[in-house]
Amino acid sequence: MNRDLEQTALAARQNLFYSLGKLGSGHYGACLSEIELLTYLYCEELRVDPANPEKPDRDRFVLSKGHGGFGLYCVMAECGFLPRKRIAAFENGVMLPKHADKHRIPGVDVSTGSLGQGLSVAVGMALYAKREQKTIRVYAVLGDGECNEGQIWEAAMSASKYRLDNLIAAVDYNGLQFDGDVNEVMPLEPFADKWEAYGWHAIEVKDGHDFDQIRAAYQAAKEIRDKPVVIIARTVKGKGISFMENETTWHGGSCTKEQLQQGYRDLGMEEGWSA
Amino acid sequence: MSGTKDVKKVYGNTLQELMQENKDIVVVDIDLMRIAGSDDIKKIFPDCHVNAGIAEQNAVGIAAGFASMGKCAFVSTFCGFLGTRASDQCLDTVCYNELDVKLLGTYAGVSSGINGGTHISIADLAAFRAMPGMKIADISDGTEMALAIRAAVATDGPVYIRVPKGPLPDLFEEDYTFQWGKGTVLTLAPTSAAGKKAAIITSGITTASGKEAARMLQEEGIAVTHVHMASVKPIDEDLLHQIAGTHDVLITVDNHSVIGGLGAAVCESIAAKTPKPVIRLGVEDVFCEGMTEQELMARHGIDAQGICKAVKEAV
Numbered sequence A: 001m002n003r004d005l006e007q008t009a010l011a012a013r014q015n016l017f018y019s020l021g022k023l024g025s026g027h028y029g030a031c032l033s034e035i036e037l038l039t040y041l042y043c044e045e046l047r048v049d050p051a052n053p054e055k056p057d058r059d060r061f062v063l064s065k066g067h068g069g070f071g072l073y074c075v076m077a078e079c080g081f082l083p084r085k086r087i088a089a090f091e092n093g094v095m096l097p098k099h100a101d102k103h104r105i106p107g108v109d110v111s112t113g114s115l116g117q118g119l120s121v122a123v124g125m126a127l128y129a130k131r132e133q134k135t136i137r138v139y140a141v142l143g144d145g146e147c148n149e150g151q152i153w154e155a156a157m158s159a160s161k162y163r164l165d166n167l168i169a170a171v172d173y174n175g176l177q178f179d180g181d182v183n184e185v186m187p188l189e190p191f192a193d194k195w196e197a198y199g200w201h202a203i204e205v206k207d208g209h210d211f212d213q214i215r216a217a218y219q220a221a222k223e224i225r226d227k228p229v230v231i232i233a234r235t236v237k238g239k240g241i242s243f244m245e246n247e248t249t250w251h252g253g254s255c256t257k258e259q260l261q262q263g264y265r266d267l268g269m270e271e272g273w274s275a
Numbered sequence B: 001m002s003g004t005k006d007v008k009k010v011y012g013n014t015l016q017e018l019m020q021e022n023k024d025i026v027v028v029d030i031d032l033m034r035i036a037g038s039d040d041i042k043k044i045f046p047d048c049h050v051n052a053g054i055a056e057q058n059a060v061g062i063a064a065g066f067a068s069m070g071k072c073a074f075v076s077t078f079c080g081f082l083g084t085r086a087s088d089q090c091l092d093t094v095c096y097n098e099l100d101v102k103l104l105g106t107y108a109g110v111s112s113g114i115n116g117g118t119h120i121s122i123a124d125l126a127a128f129r130a131m132p133g134m135k136i137a138d139i140s141d142g143t144e145m146a147l148a149i150r151a152a153v154a155t156d157g158p159v160y161i162r163v164p165k166g167p168l169p170d171l172f173e174e175d176y177t178f179q180w181g182k183g184t185v186l187t188l189a190p191t192s193a194a195g196k197k198a199a200i201i202t203s204g205i206t207t208a209s210g211k212e213a214a215r216m217l218q219e220e221g222i223a224v225t226h227v228h229m230a231s232v233k234p235i236d237e238d239l240l241h242q243i244a245g246t247h248d249v250l251i252t253v254d255n256h257s258v259i260g261g262l263g264a265a266v267c268e269s270i271a272a273k274t275p276k277p278v279i280r281l282g283v284e285d286v287f288c289e290g291m292t293e294q295e296l297m298a299r300h301g302i303d304a305q306g307i308c309k310a311v312k313e314a315v
Helices: A002-023 A028-045 A066-078 A084-088 A118-131 A150-161 A191-197 A211-221 A257-266 B007-021 B039-044 B056-068 B079-085 B087-095 B109-115 B124-129 B142-154 B206-219 B237-246 B262-270 B293-299 B304-314
Strands: A060-063 A138-143 A167-173 A201-205 A229-234 B025-029 B049-051 B072-078 B101-106 B135-138 B159-162 B184-187 B198-202 B224-228 B231-233 B249-257 B278-283
Touching: A002 A028, A002 A066, A002 A084, A002 A211, A002 A257, A028 A066, A028 A138, A028 A167, A028 A211, A060 A066, A060 A118, A066 A084, A066 A138, A118 A138, A118 A150, A118 A167, A118 B056, A118 B087, A150 B056, A167 A211, A191 A201, A191 A229, A201 A211, A211 A229, B007 B025, B007 B039, B007 B142, B025 B039, B025 B056, B039 B049, B049 B056, B056 B072, B056 B079, B056 B087, B056 B101, B072 B079, B079 B087, B079 B101, B079 B124, B079 B159, B087 B101, B087 B124, B101 B142, B109 B249, B109 B293, B124 B135, B124 B159, B124 B231, B124 B249, B124 B262, B135 B142, B142 B159, B184 B206, B198 B206, B198 B237, B198 B262, B198 B304, B206 B224, B206 B249, B206 B304, B224 B237, B231 B262, B237 B262, B249 B262, B249 B304, B262 B278, B278 B304, B293 B304
Parallel strands: A060 A138, A138 A167, A167 A229, A201 A229, B025 B049, B025 B072, B072 B101, B101 B159, B135 B159, B198 B224, B198 B249, B249 B278
Antiparallel strands: B135 B231, B184 B224
């Protein structure tokens, strides 16, 4: 089972690196750190159907860290929501937005980008599902730096007020934000305690790239009653690209020709690889 | 027509009527239920009501979440707290996603009066006008408010309804209609009138001032046109071009900063096709001070006397 997931994650990562290279720049670090979380969600967890992406009673997914949009598109492409070649393509001169966009990709449930806003939308979705007695679950992925935003904690308060046990948020805790180490720019710790203090059940994942650990966290999350759950997944910013891993400067940027070649080698891609 | 209406009752009663028929309406409050008038909604429709606490940004986001699931979500709080405090949420989450969220701002502009400068919304229209897809109604009386709420439900997508503190004097007859993109000519100066012709353009609480000003000017033998422009966005371009084409000067009256409000919308509308001098009355790029609504209207020249003075200077 994990082998398939690992292959899907690798394929998504390859297409991401290829596409951002072709497009010239992008949020490499933030996209690369979330790939396993998204791969698990789209391949195993979310009750969604690429053939019917607007199905009313599907589970909902909110990429609150909207700048991970290309990571999401690449995982969704591997799952059949869009052709792989679309990631790097221009349509009428317009590329896919770097921030997750529902107008361009059927199956993206909400467009995001301005940080801190997605979790509130997920709360509204989950409260809707509760009130309407639907079995819909709502999943969100947040950035760690995004948790600097006050609105995240407003949303956290409201989710526990309404006992939203159909809401599972994961934090892609890669430890780096634009200006540096997350815990230097604006310390988050004790992070799990904060979520617990806001009435959430917190589950910590030591390796947010390990599918066994991710799966176990989500399975445990679904057993929790009367509380929303946060999965705090430790990840590596820039995961998979040797010179990007744990480098703040690779939040976003452009690769030189040599760096592109190195990235291709890191991901086992032949020269001339194409989606 | 000599009565007044409590805007709280209008909001609560209109929503109740709508929610009896339409099960898809939800109401999100921000710890101001008794000011908005939605306290009964919580009692009667508990499963369609959310109180987000004092957290405007989250409240707008929750409403967006409901709307993304197919609901029509109303959110209410003071105008400034929606238009500026939660502006980014209204823009990026609500408008960008084209969601059916209806924002109802209370205590519009100087009607917040003695609450002082931090509570007097002078920039909300400017913010909302710049948001793609946002419709804006700046309402003047209780009849119009009820119609605007119904018109908000009847149209898809984001709406901002700007409501003064009230109670509001009745200005319109029962057969009055509110339509997006349509202004209403309340008084039309005769074409035979001598001298320069002025048209007053008002919305919200300044429409009562405009009506009174038109009456006072008439008594002095000065005929003016008075247009009520509740639909600030989309604005009635056809009517504005017609008025601009048949008048020498337009006088707009904003219960808002002169930057970005009704006057700015009028200027932007007529500038290219039918340019005419426009005198923009309103809050002149300053913060308001803590005074009563009437005192603030006088200070900023948007009461009937201020409008009369501006008209006389212009003609």
